[in-house]
Amino acid sequence: MIKLENVTKKYGSTVALDSFSINIHAGDVCVLVGPSGCGKSTSLKMINRMLEPTDGSIYVMGKNVTEFQPEILRRQIGYVIQSIGLFPHMTVAENVGLVPSLLEWDRKRIALRVKELVSLVGLEPGQYLEKYPRELSGGEAQRVGVARALAADPDILLMDEPFGAVDPINRDNLHTQFIKIQKDLKKTVVFVTHYIDEAIRLADRIAVMKAGTLVQYDTPEKILSAPSDSFVRDFVGTDRTLKLLQRFFVKSLMRPAVLTSGTEGMDIANLDELTVKQEDSLEEALSKMLGSRLKKMAVSDDEQKVLGEVWLEDIEKVAYKGDLS
Amino acid sequence: MYQAKIDKVACLGTSLGLASFFFLSYLTYRPNRLSSGIGLSIWEAIPNVETGVFLSLLVLMLVLSFIKGSHNGLNALSGLAAGTVIVITFWFAGEAALSMTSPENAIARFSLGAGAWSIAVAAYIVLFASIKQLESRILKLAVSATGPILLLFFISNGSLNELSIAKELLSRKERFVLELYQHISLAGLAVGLGTILGVPLGILAFRIKTAGKFVFFIANTVQTVPSLALFGLMIAPLALLSEAFPLLRQFGIKGIGWTPALIALTLYSLLPIIRNAYTSLNIIDYSIIDAGLGMGMSRQQLLFKVEIPLALPIILSGIRTATVQSIGNTTVAALIGAGGLGIFVFQGLGQAAPDLILLGAIPVIILALSADLIMQGIIIMATPKGISGGQK
Numbered sequence: 001m002i003k004l005e006n007v008t009k010k011y012g013s014t015v016a017l018d019s020f021s022i023n024i025h026a027g028d029v030c031v032l033v034g035p036s037g038c039g040k041s042t043s044l045k046m047i048n049r050m051l052e053p054t055d056g057s058i059y060v061m062g063k064n065v066t067e068f069q070p071e072i073l074r075r076q077i078g079y080v081i082q083s084i085g086l087f088p089h090m091t092v093a094e095n096v097g098l099v100p101s102l103l104e105w106d107r108k109r110i111a112l113r114v115k116e117l118v119s120l121v122g123l124e125p126g127q128y129l130e131k132y133p134r135e136l137s138g139g140e141a142q143r144v145g146v147a148r149a150l151a152a153d154p155d156i157l158l159m160d161e162p163f164g165a166v167d168p169i170n171r172d173n174l175h176t177q178f179i180k181i182q183k184d185l186k187k188t189v190v191f192v193t194h195y196i197d198e199a200i201r202l203a204d205r206i207a208v209m210k211a212g213t214l215v216q217y218d219t220p221e222k223i224l225s226a227p228s229d230s231f232v233r234d235f236v237g238t239d240r241t242l243k244l245l246q247r248f249f250v251k252s253l254m255r256p257a258v259l260t261s262g263t264e265g266m267d268i269a270n271l272d273e274l275t276v277k278q279e280d281s282l283e284e285a286l287s288k289m290l291g292s293r294l295k296k297m298a299v300s301d302d303e304q305k306v307l308g309e310v311w312l313e314d315i316e317k318v319a320y321k322g323d324l325s
Numbered sequence: 326m327y328q329a330k331i332d333k334v335a336c337l338g339t340s341l342g343l344a345s346f347f348f349l350s351y352l353t354y355r356p357n358r359l360s361s362g363i364g365l366s367i368w369e370a371i372p373n374v375e376t377g378v379f380l381s382l383l384v385l386m387l388v389l390s391f392i393k394g395s396h397n398g399l400n401a402l403s404g405l406a407a408g409t410v411i412v413i414t415f416w417f418a419g420e421a422a423l424s425m426t427s428p429e430n431a432i433a434r435f436s437l438g439a440g441a442w443s444i445a446v447a448a449y450i451v452l453f454a455s456i457k458q459l460e461s462r463i464l465k466l467a468v469s470a471t472g473p474i475l476l477l478f479f480i481s482n483g484s485l486n487e488l489s490i491a492k493e494l495l496s497r498k499e500r501f502v503l504e505l506y507q508h509i510s511l512a513g514l515a516v517g518l519g520t521i522l523g524v525p526l527g528i529l530a531f532r533i534k535t536a537g538k539f540v541f542f543i544a545n546t547v548q549t550v551p552s553l554a555l556f557g558l559m560i561a562p563l564a565l566l567s568e569a570f571p572l573l574r575q576f577g578i579k580g581i582g583w584t585p586a587l588i589a590l591t592l593y594s595l596l597p598i599i600r601n602a603y604t605s606l607n608i609i610d611y612s613i614i615d616a617g618l619g620m621g622m623s624r625q626q627l628l629f630k631v632e633i634p635l636a637l638p639i640i641l642s643g644i645r646t647a648t649v650q651s652i653g654n655t656t657v658a659a660l661i662g663a664g665g666l667g668i669f670v671f672q673g674l675g676q677a678a679p680d681l682i683l684l685g686a687i688p689v690i691i692l693a694l695s696a697d698l699i700m701q702g703i704i705i706m707a708t709p710k711g712i713s714g715g716q717k
Contacts, residue, residue, distance in 0.1 A: 050619055074621030085616025089634050089709030099620050132711035148620070158619075 001026040001188045002047055002156065007056035009042050009212075016042045018212040019056065024205075026155070029182060029189040031199040034209035034235070040192045043209075044158050047190060048077045060156065075099055078149030078187075082161040084141050086133040092118065092144050093129040099152040117147040122177050139170035143177070150185070159191045163198070175201055196236050200224070200243055208232050221247050225322025241319050245283035248318055250276050254299050254308040275300040278307065282315050289315075327396045332458070335390035335403065338450030342383050342410070345447060349440030352418055354425070357432045358489070358678060364438055370421045379417065382410050386451055395458050401468055404455035408472030410448040414441050415476060419485035426487050434489040436680050489680040490687075493669075501669075505688060508665035511658060512651040512692075515587055519594030519647055524640060526595070527602020537603065544596040552593065552654045556661045559585030586655070586663030593654055594647035601643025605636035638708040645700035652693040656685070666692075 002024040009017040017039040024030045032040035045051040046058055049070040058065045065073060086095050096117055097110040105113070115125045121143040133141055142163060149157055163171045179202065182189065193199055199206050200220045207217045208231075216228040224244040227233040236243065275298045276285045289297055295312045318324060350364025351371075368376045386406050393399035415437070422435035452469065459465045485491050494501055526544075530537030547555070564580030567573045578584045609632060617627045659667025669685030672678075 048619060050615070071621045071623050074619060076621075079616070079619035081612060081616060081619065083610070083612035085610070085612040085614075085619075087613060087617070087631055087711075089631075089711045091711070098622075102621055102626070134711065 001028075001061065002190065003059040004043060004046070005057045005059070007043065007046065007053045007058060009039070009046065009051065010054045015212055017053070020209075020212060020214055021056075022207055022214060022217060024188060024190060026188050027186045028204040029191060029202055030205045030207060031191045031193060031203035032207045032209060033193055033196060033199040034215075036194060037211075038209040039212040040194075040207075040209050041160055044160055044190055044192050047156075047158060048074045048079060050074075075102055075152060076154050076156070078151075078154040078157040080145050080149045080157070080159045080162040082164045084133075084145040084165075086136075086141055086144060086148070088133050090132075091129065092123075092131050092133070092136070095133070095144060096148045096151050098148065103152055113151060114147075117150055118144070120150070120181060121147045123147075138166045139174065142166055142170075142174060146178075146181075150187075155188055157187045157189045159189060161193055162191070164193070164195075171198075178202060197243070200246060208235060220244075221322055242283050242286075244322060245286060245315065245319055246281045248282045248324065249278070250280045250282065250285050250299055250310050251278040252324055253282065253310050253314045253318070254278065255311065255314075257298065257306050257308045274298070275304070275306075276310060277301070282318060285310055286312070286315050286319075328394050329392045330394035332390050332393060332454055334454040335386070335393070335451045338407075338447045338454060339383060339387045339390050341450070342444050342447030343387065345440045345443040346380065346383060349443060350438035351440045351444075352421055353436040353438045355434045355436070355489075356430070358434050359676065362434075362436065367440070371417045375413075375417050375420075379410070379413060382406050382413075386410070386448075390451070390454075393455070393458070397458075397460055397464070400455045400458040401464060404452050404459070404468040405471060407448040407452035407455060408468065408475070411445050411452070411472045412475045412479065414445045414448070415488075416479045416484055419479065419488050419491075422487035422489075423484075434492065434680070435487060436489040490683050493678070493681050493684045501684070504664055504666050504668050507663075508652070508655050508667075508689070509692065511583070511586060511590065511663060511665055512648070512655040515590030515651050515655070516594050516644060516648050518587070518591040519598050519651075520644055522591070523595045523598030523643070523647075524602045527599040527640075528606065530599065530603045531606040540599060541603075544599050547592045548596045552589070552657045553660065555589045555592065556586060556658060559589050560661065563588075581662040583663050585661055586658035590651055590654055590658065594651050597646040597650070598640075598643045601646075602636070602640050605639035606632070608639070609635050634709050635712070638704050638712075641700065641704045641707055645697065645704065648696045648700060649693045652689060652696055656689050 002022075004020060004022050006019045006021055007017055008015070008019050016037075020039065020043060022030075022043075032043065034040050042051060046053050047060060047065070049065055049068070060068075060073070060077070087098075090098070093111075093114050096114045100110045100113055114129065118125045118128055123140065123143055128136075128140070128144075133144070136144065142165075145162065149159075163174050166174065175198070191199075191202060200223075203220050205217065206220050206223050208215045208223065210231055216223060216232050218226075221244060223232065224236055224240045224247070227236060227240070233240070273288060274292055274294070276288060278299055278301075285297065289295070289312050296309050297312075298306045299308045299310055300306050346367060351367040351369075352365040353362035354365055355362040367379060371379075386403060389399055389403040389406070393403055418435070418437055418441055425435065426433065452472065456465050456469050459468065479485060486495065526540050530540045550558070560580040563578060563585050567579040573579075613631060613635075614627065617631050622630065655663075655665045656667035656670060659665050659671055666685045666689050670682050671685075673681030673683075673685065
């Protein structure tokens with residue numbers, strides 16, 4: 001879907017990107033991650049020709065980007081930036097409807113689309129459409145920014161640290177929302193961040209970058225279980241095994257329930273601490289097991305009905321091998 | 326919640342009014358236009374009943390200034406009282422002048438004394454302080470418009486005709502209209518030219534930093550030259566130019582008169598306009614431009630849909646400053662033969678006729694204030710809704 005071939009970008013004598021190549025597949029969330037100045041934003045901005053490479057070629061949807069007129073190319077690619085850049089003199093509806101109006105959709109279609117998108121990102125259209133950006137909180141503005149990028153239903157979404165400026169709780173909500181939306185829409189997303197945790201949570205593939213070069217390009221699981229060198233290992237952190245467990249869920253390790261000790265006699269207030277849910281990550285399960293000294297733990301549903309159990313040794317295996325096999 | 330609270334500004338204003346009422350002369354009587362005057366106090370000049378009305382209004386204002394707080398009704402009352410005081414200051418003076426004028430002293434002159442002017446100013450301060458406390462815009466407008474409308478009524482029905490300033494006006498009515506027109510067109514043209522030159526220069530200064538330094542250096546320097554000196558400086562080069570190319574004279578380009586005045590006034594109006602045009606672009610967050618381009622807006626769409634709507638209010642407020650300033654500076658242009666209301670000011674100075682000076686000065690003040698008001702209205706209209714709360 002997106003291909004960068006030996007792309008080099010120089011600013012004067014500084015080299016921002018050094019013969020950088022990457023191939024991003026359709027429907028993937030590809031997260032470019034690395035320390036400041038590693039060239040991740042630069043490569044993102046070259047995809048929609050906000051920047052031009054000094055050398056090398058970039059292909060989008062099978063065509064060299066230079067074959068597109070920049071404006072035409074950009075209207076087919078959603079673009080979200082950290083500072084959001086909502087237009088302060090336009091309402092939420094006008095902001096979201098901007099690209100469709102540039103594409104000269106008729107009004108009714110724009111209005112319908114705007115409503116649809118605003119609800120998609122979790123905002124109530126009736127309440128938000130006529131608001132101005134200054135009346136929105138940071139998290140709300142960021143949602144509107146995402147809705148705006150999705151407006152013309154582009155196949156590709158470029159996101160440059162889109163959730164960098166929101167507080168942790170809001171960021172968590174935005175992540176959940178993003179994963180949910182992406183599951184339905186299956187866009188090709190190029191996402192830039194310097195938070196490895198964000199990359200692990202959202203990515204299908206992570207590209208770790210350093211000083212304008214690609215160090216490792218792989219699934220989050222592989223990056224965590226088999227970092228290619230000490231730079232990646234340091235970058236993902238010493239708790240990479242725990243982070244890896246964030247990528248797997250209780251559901252996939254669940255065994256039939258044969259637990260002898262039921263929940264009778266247990267302190268009901270602590271019940272939450274002593275059972276896990278199917279959609280919990282293995283990291284959460286491990287944390288609960290270590291905290292309660294249990295080697296096996298019941299998996300329950302919302303009504304506290306026991307569905308099965310999860311074993312500590314299974315989790316250990318996953319942590320050691322890096323996959324479910 | 327209503328709470329009695331002293332309004333310091335209104336209180337100070339009223340005290341000034343009361344002090345002027347008792348200690349300054351209200352009317353100046355001169356046996357003829359140029360002789361020195363004799364001051365008359367209010368009670369000497371106007372009948373007792375009217376003095377009583379005058380004083381009670383001032384006392385009412387004083388009481389209100391202590392208790393009105395932010396109460397809507399009391400503030401409206403205080404504003405109306407102040408407006409009425411402004412009106413009767415002039416109206417009663419006009420009546421007094423009429424009653425004291427008789428066929429045998431037809432050449433005698435009655436002018437408003439220092440007391441009358443300072444009472445009017447004091448009442449204006451109170452009016453302003455009271456309006457500020459009012460909540461609704463309509464009420465604000467109604468209270469502030471009452472005074473001027475009544476005053477216009479008394480002016481038009483001739484109640485003030487016996488005052489010296491009115492006599493000065495009536496004896497040169499046609500000249501006044503002509504110079505007023507000249508004043509407005511000179512100031513207006515200068516601001517117009519200033520805008521046509523200043524806005525692009527501001528944009529240039531923003532786009533090219535080195536050019537900006539140069540532009541601002543020139544504009545700042547011009548601003549520091551006193552207006553009188555700048556008008557004087559225009560004379561020599563333009564005189565030489567018109568001597569060298571006599572054809573230019575046919576277009577009015579010569580050392581004195583309209584052209585040098587227009588050039589100087591245009592140069593003056595440049596700085597505020599350039600500065601605001603520059604600032605207006607400078608404060609547009611780069612992320613907005615980035616987002617606009619990134620979504621596929623063309624440069625032109627970005628300019629018309631984003632940059633201009635955001636920058637316009639600030640550019641306009643630069644033009645507003647330039648307009649007010651230009652109306653004032655045009656007064657001085659009369660010195661180099663450009664005409665305008667300054668003519669009366671300088672004639673009055675030459676003849677030691679204070680009322681003639683006022684005939685020139687007062688319309689200049691009124692022009693400047695109304696131009697300011699009109700520009701404010703335009704700026705409010707031009708400010709996009711989404712940012713209107715952010716700036717005044």
